[in-house]
Amino acid sequence: MTMVDRKVCNAATGKKSTSRCYICGATSKDFIKLDYTRDVNFAALEFGISVLHARIRIFECILHLAYKLQVKKYRGRKSKEEKDLEDKTKKEIQTRFRTETGLIIDMPKSNFGNTNDGNTSRRFFENPKLAAEITGINYELIYRLKVILEAISSGFKIDPVKYERYALETARIYVNLYDWHPMTPTMHKILVHGAVIIEKALLPIGQLSEEAAEARNKHFRCYRQDFARKFSRKDCNQVIFNRLLLSSDPLLSSIRTVKKRKAETFLPETLAMFVSAESNILSENSSESDEET
Structure with a gap:
């Protein structure tokens, strides 16, 4: 969900x-x-x-x-002057982003x-x-x-x-x-x-991101355009569904080469919000001792 x-x-x-x-x-x-x-x-x-x-x-x-x-x-309600000022500010921001950052x-x-x-x-x-x-x-x-x-x-x-x-x-x-x-x-x-x-x-x-589902949109369009039957909506969706199941098979996924991503360092404030490894170890040890008792 x-x-x-x-x-x-x-x-x-x-x-x-x-x-x-x-x-x-x-x-x-x-x-x-x-x-x-x-x-x-x-x-x-x-x-x-x-x-x-x-x-x-x-x-x-x-x-x-x-x-x-x-x-x-x-x-x-906004006056015409306020609307024009808002549009002018928008164009200036768009222009600066395009010239200074592309x-x-x-x-x-x-x-x-x-x-x-x-x-x-x-x-x-x-x-x-x-x-x-x-x-x-x-x-x-x-x-x-x-x-x-x-x-x-x-x-x-x-x-x-x-x-x-x-x-x-x-x-x-x-x-x-x-x-x-x-x-x-x-x-x-x-x-x-x-x-x-x-x-x-x-x-x-x-x-728990929707990134995986969004990344499959291009495959969905490709399967529908090149591999699906167009005379029936039900058959069309069935072919797309079968191909999605086929391409997500665990065996095929394990064979597929994965591109290596460039590792980036986190900001100090971000690291401060993470649960530390020491606390994870302590919580695991405490849970194991509780189970033994």
Whole structure:
């Protein structure tokens, strides 16, 4: 269930509005109330964090915040001067990103939505100082969001207590600086409910990503176009399903060569949130001694 997107999460939990949190039911007006008492739907925690799309959604949240930074209006009526100022700021940010980093942001892309994809968001957070300079958003906020995204996508076990402390402090920085622009539901979920989701997950949260399902989309299109029967929708899906089963066979997967990825070092703040190896050994020893007694 961690591979589903937000539309499925809203449908499964009965939330009709996309701006409402499907875990606690809070709306965008309540996201800035960090002391707000929330009734958490624990059944919704099994959907995970959606690590792959979380980076893109937070990246877009920062961009939209930067566009409105001079107007300081989230929604509601805007004068023509305010709309023109917002459009001018957007074009300036897009131009600076293209000339200084080579990134094409928030531009339409034929057949694929827009250019705000995973690679663009990843490069955005690689240099938080330059991103803060171009967008005008607080550097500490962007840096802390980078640390959180790095931690949840690492695949290592995270200490929920340390994560909650760091995430709530990040949320307070956001609310103190930009209380006129509420968080997006994704940012609210990561900063406010992230610790509970990590604690309830059976595996490290970075291993419960939808990346595997997204990586198969290109294979799905290839199988449908070149190998499936087109005269029946049922037969077409059956052929695609059989090929997906065939290509995911454990024996074939063990023979397939895996590309080696370049190892990257984690930030000190990210390492501080991981569960240390010593504590893992102590917990295993204590559990073994309890079983013996």
